[in-house]
Amino acid sequence: MKKVLFIDRDGTLCIEPPVDYQLDSLEKLVFYPKVFRYLARIADELDYELVMVTNQDGLGTDSFPEDTFWPAQHKIIQAFENEGVVFSTIHIDKTFPHENAETRKPRTGMLTQYFDKDRYDLENSFVLGDRITDMELAKNLGAKGILLSENLDLGASEIESDKNAISDCIALTSNDWRKIYEFLKLEDRVYEVTRNTNETKIYIKLNLDGSGNNHISTGLKFFDHMLDQIGRHGAMDLTVKVEGDLEVDEHHTIEDTMIALGELFNKALGNKLGIERYGFCLPMDDCLAQVAVDFGGRPWLVWEAEFNRERIGDMPTEMFLHLFKSFTDGAKCNLNIKAEGDNEHHKIEGVFKAFAKAMKMAVKRDVNKMFLPTTKGIL
Structure with a gap:
């Protein structure tokens, strides 16, 4: 069975634009430090299938046209592939309005293929993201969550206040991909x-x-x-x-x-x-x-x-x-x-x-x- 690393995009691989939260131009595209070096090591050394899972609210609407989204998205994928990092699947939810949409994180409508117990080991898989909804997705998948928070105290507080929604959540700093790599390589003891x-x-x-x-x-x-x-x-x-x-x-x-x-x-x-x-x-x-x-x-x-x-x-x-x-x-x-x-x-x-x-x-x-x-x- 294959272990999966479900990776959020904005706020995890790329710095999320602080004003409108839309990565809709190449000028806004900034990668987190050390993400290429250590995600490449994860891809090369560890036995995980890499899957991108991202919510892009309103994509395809007048406020977020698709032709402003895809150049940055293609650049992201190309940049990682140049470093040997290949996402087996890319899941993008653009449902709008998104209320109760089964495909929007933390719901699992986009990810039903991974519930095949003969192919995937979700119990030992991880969801890597910067929001509580990513940790809720981990719980819904039966996986573990790694919460990337710029402010660890804030992250821990959110975890404490939302225990029923979060399963096996680990708090790490989002700007240190070396720590993410070491955590995944050094198995939990x-x-x-x-x-x-x-x-x-x-x-x-x-x-x-x-x-x-x-x-x-x-x-x-x-x-x-x-x-x-x-x-x-x-x-x-x-x-x-x-x-x-x-x-x-x-x-x-x-x-x-x-x-x-x-x-x-x-x-x-x-x-x-x-x-x-x-x-x-x-x-x-x-x-x-x-x-x-x-x-x-x-x-x-x-x-x-x-x-x-x-x-x-x-x-x-x-x-x-x-x-x-x-x-x-x-x-x-x-x-x-x-x-x-x-x-x-x-x-x-x-x-x-x-x-x-x-x-x-x-x-x-x-x-x-x-x-x-x-x-x-x-x-």
Whole structure:
């Protein structure tokens, strides 16, 4: 099945004339910076069919004659084709008056051919545009939307006020086609898992490329605090909801959570193309924590940390080794952890912070080096 990139024209490829919003002369034609360079890379490197979809209200009327429209339109198409960018289809709605017209965005009357599930993968397709109607079109198609807004705050506000009309909307700046290219090339790394047993009920959602927006509740306050370190210092969004048999003890809650989190990391890393793979040494007051990681596909743990207290908060210190071992089993990674110092709280918190930094370093991707970091050819 083919993925499609539905691209609006005015305000997305070309700067929309600010007065009458009609691109009806060559003098008004101005392309967005870097659009040729990065749309050409999208066409060359990524597996999308490019489709132009544009509303041209009143086209063909006295106020917007067709003979003023087509010279600019032909120039746009020719300019992109000269750079290797070919639109497979160009859909122009010129219905006037356009009220309730089925062919006008955000309605899908022009695009019924793309509902063929044997040919098109709309779920993993995108609508790229600068208006809320473009995002509504994405929802109506069952695709994802990329909202290009000169003012990100304004775009986010519009999204917030129109949540019911918008599905999977991402806000980007309209004048930076490099960011659009990188977003499309670096596939979304947001995954979730539900793991239910007779001992625990676990839900975890992970965004490897987040900002430390965490919602964590395991029933163990200190464990919550440590998991929060992973999200915040690893720049990941982490939601963890756990109901465990704490009436027995803490073991199952901690072990099962880390197994599930490790499995989720492994899933989110996917084919591992472009990742750094390795990654931290971190001081915390009197303590020094060192965490080295290798997402090489094999589980292993080296643990060099001793604790003289039986518990820190509501967590048994004997579980620290075990929780990281559980993570390596799920994530199929190597971990080498060392910690030294006097304050037990600082020591383990330093370990979790260093672990988070190691994760952040290792999962980072380089859009210009999308190959496996290995001589084996497989991870």
